Amino acid sequence: MSFAAVNYSATIDQAFANDSSLRKRVYDAIKTTPQHAPLFEDIAKYTLTNVRSDNANASQTVVVPSEGPAPKKRKIQNGDVEASAESSAGLTEDAPLKFYIQDVSFSVPMRKKLTLEMTAGGYLRARNQTSKQVEFGFHVSKIRHVVAVPVPEKNQRQFNFCVIPWYGDGVNPPPDGQPAPEAMVWTVADGPPKAAFSGTGQPLGAEGETGESLIRRMLNENLTHTQVVRPDDRQFVSAMAEAHRKTEKAYHVKAFRGSKEGYLFFLSTGIFFGFKKPLVFFAFEDIESISYTSVLQRTFNLNIATRSTSNPEAEPEEFELSMIDQADFSGIDTYIKKHGLQDASLAEARRAKKYNVNAPKNEEAAVANGEGEEEESELQKAQRELEDQEDEEEEDYDPGSEGESDGSGTSSDEDDDDEEGEGEEGEEEGDDEGADLMDELGSEAELPEDQV
Numbered sequence: 010m011s012f013a014a015v016n017y018s019a020t021i022d023q024a025f026a027n028d029s030s031l032r033k034r035v036y037d038a039i040k041t042t043p044q045h046a047p048l049f050e051d052i053a054k055y056t057l058t059n060v061r062s063d064n065a066n067a068s069q070t071v072v073v074p075s076e077g078p079a080p081k082k083r084k085i086q087n088g089d090v091e092a093s094a095e096s097s098a099g100l101t102e103d104a105p106l107k108f109y110i111q112d113v114s115f116s117v118p119m120r121k122k123l124t125l126e127m128t129a130g131g132y133l134r135a136r137n138q139t140s141k142q143v144e145f146g147f148h149v150s151k152i153r154h155v156v157a158v159p160v161p162e163k164n165q166r167q168f169n170f171c172v173i174p175w176y177g178d179g180v181n182p183p184p185d186g187q188p189a190p191e192a193m194v195w196t197v198a199d200g201p202p203k204a205a206f207s208g209t210g211q212p213l214g215a216e217g218e219t220g221e222s223l224i225r226r227m228l229n230e231n232l233t234h235t236q237v238v239r240p241d242d243r244q245f246v247s248a249m250a251e252a253h254r255k256t257e258k259a260y261h262v263k264a265f266r267g268s269k270e271g272y273l274f275f276l277s278t279g280i281f282f283g284f285k286k287p288l289v290f291f292a293f294e295d296i297e298s299i300s301y302t303s304v305l306q307r308t309f310n311l312n313i314a315t316r317s318t319s320n321p322e323a324e325p326e327e328f329e330l331s332m333i334d335q336a337d338f339s340g341i342d343t344y345i346k347k348h349g350l351q352d353a354s355l356a357e358a359r360r361a362k363k364y365n366v367n368a369p370k371n372e373e374a375a376v377a378n379g380e381g382e383e384e385e386s387e388l389q390k391a392q393r394e395l396e397d398q399e400d401e402e403e404e405d406y407d408p409g410s411e412g413e414s415d416g417s418g419t420s421s422d423e424d425d426d427d428e429e430g431e432g433e434e435g436e437e438e439g440d441d442e443g444a445d446l447m448d449e450l451g452s453e454a455e456l457p458e459d460q461v
Contacts, residue, residue, distance in 0.1 A: 024053035104128040111204035117194035166199035168221040179289035245275035248336040264330040298353035
């Protein structure tokens with residue numbers, strides 16, 4: 010075999026290494042028509058330099074667009090996140106690691122066990138443990154919030170780490186209509202750290218340190234402008250204990266956003282709602298006001314109005330969290346007042362409409378209430394007529410006129426009076442009837458016998 014043949018053979022083997030049947034068909038075609046060997050070699054080179062590089066970049070699913078002029082974008086195949094070529098290169102480069110933790114259970118943006126890595130260049134990313142490809146991640150400068158909260162309603166104590174990038178909090182939309190980046194959520198069991206290593210391969214974890222505290226410490230050491238936030242007794246504790254662990258405090262409140270059930274956590278930097286997509290984090294600086302609606306005997310709704318910090322001129326957006334248990338009303342109200350969040354429960358937009366039934370009778374007051382002069386005067390006229398009619402009825406009413414009636418029948422008012430004073434008046438009626446009977450008998454007795 011000549012050198013040229015060996016050369017194109019190596020190129021074809023590398024290009025079609027994952028498809029042995031296609032590689033065999035290429036070699037069969039070359040044997041049949043050797044003159045086409047250069048063509049197949051060019052196809053193999055194109056596959057190596059273009060198709061595979063595109064597939065490698067497509068494995069990145071969460072990269073926040075950088076500030077400033079937007080560089081040329083490459084569409085990611087997962088459908089809703091884009092990444093710049095510069096960011097993609099930094100995310101996937103074979104850089105030294107500061108730490109890595111194997112067998113981490115991710116739930117967002119994909120549900121899979123992956124290796125969590127922090128590179129020396131400041132990238133937090135997740136690597137596929139089989140293919141060794143980087144699945145998703147972003148630079149620490151793009152991280153806005155990180156929360157670590159207990160997972161509710163689990164038999165064994167677990168923690169969810171939620172890493173929320175800029176424009177991925179569900180409140181602030183990304184600029185220029187770009188797709189919003191997704192958050193990262195993974196779960197850590199409460200116990201000693203497992204398969205956690207430094208960049209040099211040394212096991213991580215001090216004596217008595219849990220996996221949750223280890224990850225929290227490592228993240229805090231590498232985050233630039235934020236820190237990991239955890240629930241705090243001084244902020245909020247649910248009035249109801251943890252359902253599956255009765256001896257532990259619960260820091261969550263069950264709520265619904267539309268038809269999606271989730272959990273609210275009232276933290277020192279804002280209110281977090283998770284864990285189903287889309288996650289929402291209401292930072293204090295984004296909250297316009299908070300109000301209570303649909304307050305019933307057992308549940309109430311919490312309405313959070315937000316104003317985007319990226320677009321202050323936009324109209325506030327309102328989020329309704331419904332079906333919250335009344336047992337937690339006092340704790341939530343204390344939290345809202347403690348952080349000075351405006352309570353808009355009695356805002357003008359939420360007040361019952363005034364129909365001006367008992368409005369002032371002067372026209373100036375009617376106009377001040379926002380009603381039209383013509384409509385207002387009709388309402389006042391009807392009200393005055395009703396009041397005048399009532400006054401006339403009160404003036405004509407004479408309580409003593411009931412006993413002076415000459416009619417043989419009784420009115421409805423007399424019937425009512427008879428019912429109220431049934432005992433006493435019954436006796437008087439009995440006496441009158443007896444007297445009438447005696448008069449009739451007496452008149453008959455005085456008549457001659459022939460006329461009786």
